[in-house]
Amino acid sequence: MNFVCVFDLDMTLYNSSDFINSPIAHIYYNSFTKKSLLLYLLNTMPCAKFIFTNATHSHAKLVLETLGLREIFPEKHIISTDMIDNKLKPLLETYVLAEQKFKIRAPQQTILFFEDQLQNLVAAKKRNWTTILITDTRTTEACPDFVDYCFKNIEDALVYFSNVMKKDGIISN
Numbered sequence: 001m002n003f004v005c006v007f008d009l010d011m012t013l014y015n016s017s018d019f020i021n022s023p024i025a026h027i028y029y030n031s032f033t034k035k036s037l038l039l040y041l042l043n044t045m046p047c048a049k050f051i052f053t054n055a056t057h058s059h060a061k062l063v064l065e066t067l068g069l070r071e072i073f074p075e076k077h078i079i080s081t082d083m084i085d086n087k088l089k090p091l092l093e094t095y096v097l098a099e100q101k102f103k104i105r106a107p108q109q110t111i112l113f114f115e116d117q118l119q120n121l122v123a124a125k126k127r128n129w130t131t132i133l134i135t136d137t138r139t140t141e142a143c144p145d146f147v148d149y150c151f152k153n154i155e156d157a158l159v160y161f162s163n164v165m166k167k168d169g170i171i172s173n
């Protein structure tokens with residue numbers, strides 16, 4: 001199976017303890033913690049990785065830079081609201097635009113979509129994406145049917161899917 005990973009950015013690749021929520025831009029952007037374990041896990045995942053965010057492109061680049069994850073997501077692998085006429089998830093059209101830009105398609109590929117907002121997983125499921133909720137306030141049992149998986153944080157999710165890919169023969173070690 002051909003896996004593809006699509007990530008929401010804010011509160012999915014990091015959580016509230018990773019930064020200072022200051023209205024002053026330089027304090028806010030300089031406060032992010034480098035995510036070395038996440039960098040390692042992303043590097044070991046043998047699949048294309050993309051960012052699909054409701055934030056702006058400049059915000060995405062700055063946050064990825066300060067998290068130490070910029071190398072994982074080249075320019076062509078990021079879609080932000082200002083690139084699609086300020087359209088936002090959960091509008092179904094934005095998911096179709098993401099599929100077109102990234103040249104991905106489910107169910108031909110397994111699109112793993114990591115997202116912290118429940119409502120943004122509804123449209124993803126309509127496009128046959130595999131829906132993964134990242135939240136520390138909800139258990140898998142307490143999730144609606146359109147949520148395929150639920151994890152406390154992105155690192156736990158990536159460890160799980162790394163193992164899935166290993167079992168599927170994608171990683172040969």
Ligand SMILES: [Mg+2]
Pocket residue numbers: 008009010011012115116117
């Ligand atoms: Mg988010």
